Amino acid sequence: MKRMLYILVLFSMLAGLGFAGTTQGIAFAEESELQIKDIAGRNTYLMSDGSMWSLIDGRHAIRTPGTVAAISGYEYRGIGMTKDGRLAEWDIGKGPQVVPGTSGVKQIAGSYWLKSDGTVWFGNEKAKSLSGIMLIANADQEFAALSSNGELLLEDNYKRGQFKKLGIVESPVTVKSMTVHSGRVALLHDNGDVVVYETSNFDDNGRIIPVTVAQNAVHIVYVSNEPTDLLIVTLKDGTVWTTGVYKDRWKLKETGLRT
Structure with missing residues (x-):
């Protein structure tokens, strides 16, 4: 319950504000002009420009440029939807990648x-x-x-x-x-x-x-x-x-x- 409320409060505070600072080694200062659009788990962020921050091997954060419109998932695994209706996936071993052959995702x-x-x-x-x-x-x-x-x-x-x-x-x-x-x-x-x-x-x-x-x-x-x-x-x-x-x-x- 506390974790879920934490996520809600964090999203409420940041949705519409540029986030500057660090969390689990992720530096956002250079992204201060962006907005956090959505959160999956504690360390996976969808940014307003369609890029994502996610974890690799549970410890290292990476930023993946892209056109992701929505994300859904957990700490180390999830799926996303691109702006042109394709499916994307990520997990502990790889960053977000478009799934070949998918289209029309609503x-x-x-x-x-x-x-x-x-x-x-x-x-x-x-x-x-x-x-x-x-x-x-x-x-x-x-x-x-x-x-x-x-x-x-x-x-x-x-x-x-x-x-x-x-x-x-x-x-x-x-x-x-x-x-x-x-x-x-x-x-x-x-x-x-x-x-x-x-x-x-x-x-x-x-x-x-x-x-x-x-x-x-x-x-x-x-x-x-x-x-x-x-x-x-x-x-x-x-x-x-x-x-x-x-x-x-x-x-x-x-x-x-x-x-």
């Missing part, structure tokens, strides 16, 4: 990637049971997908490739992002509404009840916490909130950060 999430034709891929393996997908999310071994017909799908943790339908989302084109964690999927709509679907929150007919937990939001992410996992919500006014515990998991309860 979104990346964890180790999954979504193509503009609505197909979902894991490495070079195509998900056979998914089609017409417009948005994906992956975290803590959980994977969710939203289809163009509004079906919100959550993969069975014990049966890879099989999905439970959490509900039908009206106007799925208005969903700009989503995050998944421990049987929960939160959707962020264009109007700022944050709606949560939780597998344990259902009515007498077994229908999952969607709950709106926030409005005027611009960013959402789930993180692990005890006794209740938290949804971190950044609002349009720049404040950063978290949901509460137990019955207060449907409310924004705590704040203290401002982007």
Whole structure:
């Protein structure tokens, strides 16, 4: 939890500011005119010009020029999406490299990637049971997908490739992002509404009840916490909130950060 909050706070402080200084031997002073656009793990940075800082052999930092638009991954391994829709990969033994033969990449999430034709891929393996997908999310071994017909799908943790339908989302084109964690999927709509679907929150007919937990939001992410996992919500006014515990998991309860 502390690590995730550290990453969030760091991103909040740096997203829009040039970063000058050092971290784990990475010198950024000469890059002070750039901005940190995204972070994967603790020492992998995507810069505003499409270049990346990453680690080789766990100790040495390298800067790779390029046109990377988004990254997703962990400390020593991950994938990226270039500005022209190609897939890139990096790991502990090599810096970011474009994967030959890949094109039409629309979104990346964890180790999954979504193509503009609505197909979902894991490495070079195509998900056979998914089609017409417009948005994906992956975290803590959980994977969710939203289809163009509004079906919100959550993969069975014990049966890879099989999905439970959490509900039908009206106007799925208005969903700009989503995050998944421990049987929960939160959707962020264009109007700022944050709606949560939780597998344990259902009515007498077994229908999952969607709950709106926030409005005027611009960013959402789930993180692990005890006794209740938290949804971190950044609002349009720049404040950063978290949901509460137990019955207060449907409310924004705590704040203290401002982007």
